[in-house]
Amino acid sequence: MTKNASDRKDKQTRLILSIPYKITSADTDMNLRLRMSALSNLLIQSAINSAETLRAGFLDLEKQNLFWVLSRMTIEIDKPLVWNDSLEVETWPKDVKKIFYLRDFLVRNNEQNIVAKATSGWLAIDKLTKRPQTLKQELSDIFSELKDRHAINALPEKLFPVKEGEISELKTTYYDIDLNGHVTSIRYIDWMMDTFPVEFHKNNYPKKVSINYQNETRINETVQITRNTIDGKTFLFEGINRTRNLASFHGKIFF
Structure with missing residues (x-):
């Protein structure tokens, strides 16, 4: 050499x-x-x-x-x-x-x-x-x-909007926020995982997770999460910041 x-x-x-x-x-x-x-x-x-x-x-x-x-x-x-x-x-x-x-x-x-x-x-x-x-x-x-x-x-992986599916909603709080003043990256993954019932988690564990962060989310803002599934194993997510009408994140989890 x-x-x-x-x-x-x-x-x-x-x-x-x-x-x-x-x-x-x-x-x-x-x-x-x-x-x-x-x-x-x-x-x-x-x-x-x-x-x-x-x-x-x-x-x-x-x-x-x-x-x-x-x-x-x-x-x-x-x-x-x-x-x-x-x-x-x-x-x-x-x-x-x-x-x-x-x-x-x-x-x-x-x-x-x-x-x-x-x-x-x-x-x-x-x-x-x-x-x-x-x-x-x-x-x-x-x-x-x-x-x-x-x-x-x-x-x-580049992800795209989810047009329809099951909808849930949450409001950001103090401990969601990082030193840059917006929701910390890992909280979005918790939000996606929280859309599943306890029994589902007991019997399933992710094999692949992808996430795209679209726009920052701040404290006291409302986020609407839409979840859809392709085949019962692959789930697509979109978070919309309803406070400012902006896409917050896109996600995908394969079990």
């Missing part, structure tokens, strides 16, 4: 971050399985830690008057994790596609078997205009270094 090839391999290795976690009772549902929102949170926290390590974190983007927003995520689950399980989340910046900064994830159990994988698309949002922007070139270059390394060899 030449020195240049060796240096490039070392650089690529530094872009991959692995973080150990242990599932607590607060992370699980009443059947002791890892909640989908808790799994999503572990992925998001790993992404935050990775970005900070690469000097592309919250404080780094703040210097450019930008902040990260998760726009799309697709998670595939091979085996549910349960209370007291140890796991490791491996994540890396993968590529840049138009305005999306892509990031992938692998989740391994304590036997180092892959039990879940995910891909995600993030936006760098301007604090004033609320519009997506591009990062400085040296940061953008980081996101293309591992473009041939995939957890899921596809873009995060």
Whole structure:
């Protein structure tokens, strides 16, 4: 191996971050399985830690008057994790596609078997205009270094409006809101999962979850959720912010 090839391999290795976690009772549902929102949170926290390590974190983007927003995520689950399980989340910046900064994830159990994988698309949002922007070139270059390394060899799934189905409604409260002043990403997954009865959850666990975040949702706003099913196993969701008449999110869960 030449020195240049060796240096490039070392650089690529530094872009991959692995973080150990242990599932607590607060992370699980009443059947002791890892909640989908808790799994999503572990992925998001790993992404935050990775970005900070690469000097592309919250404080780094703040210097450019930008902040990260998760726009799309697709998670595939091979085996549910349960209370007291140890796991490791491996994540890396993968590529840049138009305005999306892509990031992938692998989740391994304590036997180092892959039990879940995910891909995600993030936006760098301007604090004033609320519009997506591009990062400085040296940061953008980081996101293309591992473009041939995939957890899921596809873009995060693009989802569409749901025209009809079962309808439920909720109002956002204080603990739905994150440090950016809008509903935190994982709450939308809880909202989708809460549309199913207890008995359904007892006998089913998601094999694949996709979500697209359309517009921010703020405190004390009313969200109408429409859920439809294709075949009794695949469910489509749309959240409409009735306070401001905007699409809030689109979701898809396959059991």
